Amino acid sequence: MTNALTLSGKGLGKSFNGRAVFHDVSFSVAEHQTLLITGHNGSGKSTLMKIICQVLTPSAGHVQVGRADSAGDGGRDLFGFVSPYLQMFEEFSAMENLAVAMGIRGRQWNKREAAALLERVGLDPDRDEPVRTYSSGMKQRVKYAFALLHHPPVLLLDEPAANLDAEGVSAVRSIMAAQRKAGILVVATNDPGDVDTPDVMVDLDARR
Amino acid sequence: MAWKIFMGVLLTLVIVLGIGLPMSPHPQTWYELPVIPGLEEKARIIFFHVPTAWLSTLAFLTSMAYAIQYLRKRDPLDDIKSSAAAGLGFVFCVLATLTGAVWAKFNWGSYWNWDPRETSIFVLLLIYGAYFSLRSAVEQEEKRAALSSVYSIIAAVTAPFFIFIMPRIMTGLHPGAKGDPNGAGPVVEFKMAPPMRVIFFASLIGFTLLFIWMFRLRVRTAQLEQAHHAKG
Amino acid sequence: MPGDSTRMSSYARSVMSVFLKDWRSELRTRYAMNALLMFVVTTIAIVLFSLGSEGAPSDALSGMLWTVIFFSAMSGLSRTFVMEEERGTTFTLQLLAPPSAVFFGKLLFNLVLVLGLNAVTILLYLALITGFVIQTLSIFLVAVLLGSLGFAAAATVIAAIIARANTRGTLYPVLSFPVLLPLLLTVINATRLASEGAYFQEAYGEFQILISYIVVVVVVSSMLFEYIWKD
Numbered sequence: 001m002t003n004a005l006t007l008s009g010k011g012l013g014k015s016f017n018g019r020a021v022f023h024d025v026s027f028s029v030a031e032h033q034t035l036l037i038t039g040h041n042g043s044g045k046s047t048l049m050k051i052i053c054q055v056l057t058p059s060a061g062h063v064q065v066g067r068a069d070s071a072g073d074g075g076r077d078l079f080g081f082v083s084p085y086l087q088m089f090e091e092f093s094a095m096e097n098l099a100v101a102m103g104i105r106g107r108q109w110n111k112r113e114a115a116a117l118l119e120r121v122g123l124d125p126d127r128d129e130p131v132r133t134y135s136s137g138m139k140q141r142v143k144y145a146f147a148l149l150h151h152p153p154v155l156l157l158d159e160p161a162a163n164l165d166a167e168g169v170s171a172v173r174s175i176m177a178a179q180r181k182a183g184i185l186v187v188a189t190n191d192p193g194d195v196d197t198p199d200v201m202v203d204l205d206a207r208r
Numbered sequence: 209m210a211w212k213i214f215m216g217v218l219l220t221l222v223i224v225l226g227i228g229l230p231m232s233p234h235p236q237t238w239y240e241l242p243v244i245p246g247l248e249e250k251a252r253i254i255f256f257h258v259p260t261a262w263l264s265t266l267a268f269l270t271s272m273a274y275a276i277q278y279l280r281k282r283d284p285l286d287d288i289k290s291s292a293a294a295g296l297g298f299v300f301c302v303l304a305t306l307t308g309a310v311w312a313k314f315n316w317g318s319y320w321n322w323d324p325r326e327t328s329i330f331v332l333l334l335i336y337g338a339y340f341s342l343r344s345a346v347e348q349e350e351k352r353a354a355l356s357s358v359y360s361i362i363a364a365v366t367a368p369f370f371i372f373i374m375p376r377i378m379t380g381l382h383p384g385a386k387g388d389p390n391g392a393g394p395v396v397e398f399k400m401a402p403p404m405r406v407i408f409f410a411s412l413i414g415f416t417l418l419f420i421w422m423f424r425l426r427v428r429t430a431q432l433e434q435a436h437h438a439k440g
Numbered sequence: 441m442p443g444d445s446t447r448m449s450s451y452a453r454s455v456m457s458v459f460l461k462d463w464r465s466e467l468r469t470r471y472a473m474n475a476l477l478m479f480v481v482t483t484i485a486i487v488l489f490s491l492g493s494e495g496a497p498s499d500a501l502s503g504m505l506w507t508v509i510f511f512s513a514m515s516g517l518s519r520t521f522v523m524e525e526e527r528g529t530t531f532t533l534q535l536l537a538p539p540s541a542v543f544f545g546k547l548l549f550n551l552v553l554v555l556g557l558n559a560v561t562i563l564l565y566l567a568l569i570t571g572f573v574i575q576t577l578s579i580f581l582v583a584v585l586l587g588s589l590g591f592a593a594a595a596t597v598i599a600a601i602i603a604r605a606n607t608r609g610t611l612y613p614v615l616s617f618p619v620l621l622p623l624l625l626t627v628i629n630a631t632r633l634a635s636e637g638a639y640f641q642e643a644y645g646e647f648q649i650l651i652s653y654i655v656v657v658v659v660v661s662s663m664l665f666e667y668i669w670k671d
Contacts, residue, residue, distance in 0.1 A: 017349045018284065018438050055534040056671050059282075081535055087528040089461065091468050103457030104536040106450030279667050334618040341614050345605040351671065355601050358664045362597060362619055365660050369622035372649055377629055 003067050005031040005153050007052070007184050011061035014047050021047055022207040023060065029184055029200050034176075036195050037188040039204030045188040046083065048204065049158050052186060053079040065154060077105060080147030082140075083158030090132035094123055094142045097131060098149055105150060117145045122171055136163040144175060153183035160187060160194055212421060218414035226255035226407050235401065242401040246315075247383070253311045255407055259415035260304040264332060266419065267297025272364040275357035285427075287353035288434070290360065291343065292426040296419060298336040305329055324374035325382045331370060335363045454537045458545025462520055463552070471523075472516040472553060479512035480561050488568060495571030502631035505572070506624050509561050509591075514613045517553060517595040520546045521603035530603075534669070543596070543665040547658075550599070551592040558588050575637030583630035583643065586650040590623045593654060597661035600668045623653055 008028035014021050021044035029035045039045050050056035052063055054076070065078055088097050098114045115125035121141040131142055140163040147155065160176070161169050176195070179185045187195050231241045231249060244251050274290035277283075308326065309319040320326060342359055346352035400408060466472055487504050496504075524530045533542055562584065565572060574580045595616060602611045630646040 018434065050531075050671075053535065055531065057282075076535060076537070079535070085528065085531070086535075087532055089465070089529060089532070090527065091465050100457065100461045101536055104454055104461065104533070104541075106452075106454040106457075106537070106541075279664075331618055331621055334621075338615045338618055341611060342601070342605065345602075345607045345611055347606050351604060354667050355604060358667050359598075359601055359615065361664060362594075362657075362660060365656050366594070366619050366622055366653070369626075369649060369653055372645075373622055373625050373629075376645055377625060 005065075005067055005183055007035070007063075007065045007154055007186070009052065009061065009063045012048070012051060012058050012063070013060035014044065014051065014056070015059045020059075020208070022204050025061070025202060025204070025207050027200050027202050029186075031183060032180055033199035034180060034185045034187065034195060034197070035200045035202065036192065036198035037186070037202045037204065038190070038192060041190070043204040043208070045204060046085065046158055048202070049081070049083070049156050049186070049188050053081055053154075053156055077107075077150055078153050080150070080152035080155045081158075082143045082147045082156070082160065084140075084162045085158075086143055086146075088131045088139060088142050088146065091130050093128050093130055094118055094134075094145065095125055095127075097142060098145060101146055102149060107150060114145070114149060117149055120171075121145050121148075121175075122168065137165060137168055140164055141168065141171075144172070148175070151182070154186065155179045155183065156186045156188075158188045160189065161191070211417060215414055215417040215421065218410055219418065222255055222407055222411040222414055226252055226411065229403070229407075235403075238403060241404055250311060250315055251404075253307060254404075255411045257304060257307040257311060258408070259411050260300045260307060261329065262412060263415055263419050264297050264301035264304050264329070266416070267293045267300060268332065268335075268364065268367075270423075271297060272360050275360045278353055278357045279361075282350075284349065284353065284434075285431070287349075287357065288430045289423075289427055290353075290357060292423055292430060294336060294339055294360065295426060296422055298333075298340070300419075301329060301333050301336060305333060322378065323382050324370075324378055327374060327378075328370050331367065335367065339363070451538075451541060454541035455544045455548065458533070458537060458542055459548040462546065462549040465523075466549075472519040473556075475519070476512050476516040476553065476557050477560065479515045480508065480557065480564065483508040483511060484561070484564055484568060491569070493570075498572070498635040499628075499632045501569060501572045502628050502635060505561070505565050505631060506628050508565070509558060510617075510620065510624060511613070512557060512561065513554060513591065513595060514616060516557075517550050517592075518599040518602060518608070518612045520549055520596075521599045522608060525603045530669075539666040539669040540662050542669065543600070543662055546600070547592060547596045550596045551589060554588045554592045554595070558584055572635065574634050576634045576640060576643075578640050579630055579638065579643040580634035582647060583627050583634065583650070586647065586654065587623060587627035587630075590650055590654045590657060591620065593657045593661060594619050594623065597657070597665065597668075600665060604668060619657075623650070626650055626653070 006028065008026075010026050012025040013023035025048065027035060037045050037048055047056065051058045052065075054063065088094075089100055092100060095111075095114060095118065098118070099109055099111075102109045102114075118125040121144045123138065123141050123145070131139060134142065155175075157172075157176070160172050164172065176185055176187070187198070189195070192198075229239055229241050231243050231251075233243045235242050241251075271290045271293040274286045274293060278286035278290060308329070312321060312323075312326070313319045316323075339356060339360055343352055343356050346355055487508065495501075524533060537545075566574070598612065598616045598619060602608050602615060605611060626646050626649045630643050630650075633643050633646070
């Protein structure tokens with residue numbers, strides 16, 4: 001297939017205050033594969049995740065992502081991102097958050113699709129209360145809907161199981177399985193049990 | 209090394225001759241400075257005041273140039289240079305303000321008159337002050353470098369507006385301002401007698417060399433400090 | 441392949457959505473509006489107390505009007521960026537939109553705030569301060585509109601800078617003043633001309649300065665915003 005999606009990093013490094021968090025990280029994943037990033041707390045997992053989705057500029061190296069026929073197309077819409085430090089716009093309801101997100105992406109808003117997605121992650125689409133009033137587990141579910149609504153080819157999950165109960169974790173497992181069918185899955189975690197069969201692994205503890 | 213000795217000799221001569229040479233209304237010999245009506249002995253400040261004002265502007269532009277360079281290349285050394293230039297610019301800006309204020313007291317009757325040039329240097333002082341307040345308010349080095357670079361560029365593109373605004377708001381008192389019988393213009397043009405002119409330009413060159421020397425020293429110490437921090 | 445026109449409209453939708461998000465959030469919390477309004481009322485009251493029943497020359501009154509506007513604006517215009525930083529939604533926005541779309545959306549929001557602030561301040565000022573009359577309305581209106589745009593542009597980019605600093609307290613007016621001073625001096629001068637009944641043509645110079653200031657600040661800020669916004 002010439003039109004395959006790939007995600008690769010070459011010689012990535014990042015330093016803050018002149019100190020390297022990690023250096024010389026390289027990887028390459030193809031469509032339908034999973035990239036697993038491990039390392040202890042403070043090893044730079046989140047930093048690497050932010051570099052992959054091109055929010056953070058690496059101090060060294062570069063990330064390439066896209067279809068083979070549209071080289072260099074590293075737009076924001078290629079990525080969906082879930083993490084504990086991602087914050088929703090808390091004065092808005094879950095549905096409003098999704099509408100705001102699609103608007104800021106500059107894309108068409110489809111309320112029915114959004115409602116279906118909220119139900120899929122286990123939330124009531126008609127709930128009008130602002131996200132501020134949600135429990136942390138419910139907030140985590142909103143983030144999944146927020147990350148999936150624009151059908152990103154690359155889904156990045158930082159600590160995917162954070163704040164979730166057993167039912168939530170099993171929902172996440174089915175989301176991960178669906179993403180592997182649809183594109184690329186990237187997971188950063190302390191607990192390798194979160195991911196069944198990673199295709200590519202990056203251990204940041206070895207890259208300090 | 210040689211250029212530092214040259215600088216030392218040059219500045220010594222400027223100080224000795226600028227202060228020491230006698231003034232006379234009708235200069236007879238090469239070493240007598242002519243009297244400028246209305247300025248008399250007070251004219252001697254031109255050898256020290258103008259170079260400091262020139263350096264505060266030069267330093268500001270140097271700082272902005274390295275700020276642009278930093279944003280393009282993200283080399284921490286460019287940020288060190290940018291802030292070193294700003295630090296020196298601030299010192300010379302204070303010196304220019306003080307020498308100007310002292311002179312204004314004797315020539316115009318009060319230390320501060322909100323003449324266009326006084327207002328401009330006041331704004332330059334404010335910009336330097338704001339730049340260093342910003343630097344001290346950001347802890348992370350990369351962020352501090354990027355934010356202060358952006359600020360110095362924004363300040364540098366808005367400051368030139370004063371050139372157009374000042375003449376519309378106030379008339380100047382400063383030599384070289386509009387209405388000065390000796391000629392108007394953005395750069396002060398004096399009808400300087402040859403000996404004065406020689407000392408004046410020697411002073412400009414000497415002070416510029418002094419700036420380059422101090423700038424390199426500051427950059428080196430900042431580099432050493434940073435290396436020390438990274439180790440410890 | 442999306443054409444240029446769809447890409448353009450998608451970008452415009454991003455900008456509008458950033459603006460609308462802030463606008464709806466502001467309508468719910470009224471944080472910036474309350475701060476601005478309280479500052480206007482307080483500062484005008486101080487001006488009134490200090491003037492007493494005596495008037496002041498028109499250039500002093502023009503200067504005071506814009507002093508009231510400057511300090512009131514400093515109380516509320518940084519909110520749009522500081523709020524994102526405090527709630528941790530800067531990263532969320534970074535994921536969603538290109539930096540320049542965020543900048544222009546926030547600029548639009550601050551422009552609406554500044555226009556509202558100026559309208560309220562000027563109406564109060566005209567009603568309460570005796571001796572302040574506008575004789576050439578055309579000069580005054582053009583100066584206020586251009587002044588608001590320039591003010592919003594500079595205030596927005598400085599707000600973005602201070603939002604990323606660790607200590608923000610007094611930083612906002614300190615950083616804004618030198619950058620805004622050329623604009624302030626020009627609108628003060630135009631206001632003085634308007635209150636002295638000058639002909640419209642006499643303020644052309646002021647308008648030229650204001651327009652070039654707006655162009656320079658908007659272009660340079662939108663180019664540099666990425667360096668402020670991205671870590």
